[in-house]
Amino acid sequence: MEKGALLQKVLALKQNGYTNKQIIAGLSNEGISMTDIQEAIIQAELKRIIEEQNKPLQQPLPPTLPDLQNIPPPSFPQTQPLMPTPVESKKVQQSPYSLPVSSSQNFEVPVSKNIPVNVIPSLPHPQTNLPPPYLDSEMKIESSQNITTSNISQEIADGIAKAKGEIIAEIKLELERIVEIIVAEKLKQYETFADEINESQKETSAKIKAIEVTTKHINSAIERNDIELTEQTKTLNEHIQKLTAELVAMSNIVEKILPVFVDNVKKLTAITDKISRNTDNITIKGKKQPEKEKKEES
Numbered sequence: 001m002e003k004g005a006l007l008q009k010v011l012a013l014k015q016n017g018y019t020n021k022q023i024i025a026g027l028s029n030e031g032i033s034m035t036d037i038q039e040a041i042i043q044a045e046l047k048r049i050i051e052e053q054n055k056p057l058q059q060p061l062p063p064t065l066p067d068l069q070n071i072p073p074p075s076f077p078q079t080q081p082l083m084p085t086p087v088e089s090k091k092v093q094q095s096p097y098s099l100p101v102s103s104s105q106n107f108e109v110p111v112s113k114n115i116p117v118n119v120i121p122s123l124p125h126p127q128t129n130l131p132p133p134y135l136d137s138e139m140k141i142e143s144s145q146n147i148t149t150s151n152i153s154q155e156i157a158d159g160i161a162k163a164k165g166e167i168i169a170e171i172k173l174e175l176e177r178i179v180e181i182i183v184a185e186k187l188k189q190y191e192t193f194a195d196e197i198n199e200s201q202k203e204t205s206a207k208i209k210a211i212e213v214t215t216k217h218i219n220s221a222i223e224r225n226d227i228e229l230t231e232q233t234k235t236l237n238e239h240i241q242k243l244t245a246e247l248v249a250m251s252n253i254v255e256k257i258l259p260v261f262v263d264n265v266k267k268l269t270a271i272t273d274k275i276s277r278n279t280d281n282i283t284i285k286g287k288k289q290p291e292k293e294k295k296e297e298s
Helices: 004-013 020-029 034-058 063-071 086-094 133-297
Strands: none
Touching: 004 020, 004 034, 020 034, 020 133, 034 133
């Protein structure tokens, strides 16, 4: 934003009754730099002070002052001319104490001849060293204007210093408020972060406890399985030992029975051979007799 537009905006806000603190907060939220805001506020304060100081000067002066300014030079009564007439010059030369004589009356003043002329100074004109009244009034007006101008400059300087002090104090307060807000936000973030860390620690500790419980259950189960497995292996070994003993006994029995069995088998085979031979002979004999009978019948 341009400086002129910013100044007009600050003046409008001040006319609406906003304080410098509110103006700084509002304009800083709009993204305007703090230095531009300070310069605009200082210029607005200066403009306000100058306008306030110019108000008495713009008001009409008391009724006597314009009259004094516009009073024409006063008309004095006609006195003796500066260049005397020849008759008067002779009279003036005779007496150094000659007074101004009007044109209507001519008279001489007695002179003391014992006083030297060179010692007695000539009297000044009664109205030559006094300023006219209008000049006195003008000098008073000029002196009052000089006093008001110096007062205005002093008041402007005081107003600038006061405005700067107020702006600096408001900026300090605003900075302190901003710092407090930032610190409070950071503390809130830290507290939330700490709460999250505490919650995560609690969750982690709960998970660790659950893992410990499960490991205990697993260890107990493994121990039970080991016990059962050892017991089962023991029973299995016992069964194997029994089976091996039975097999050994059976092998001994077989070794004892096998020769007899072999002999019996041999005998049985011999018997079967004999029986088979006898049956063959019987069948052969039975077949031959019917052929003989047939031959005999024929």
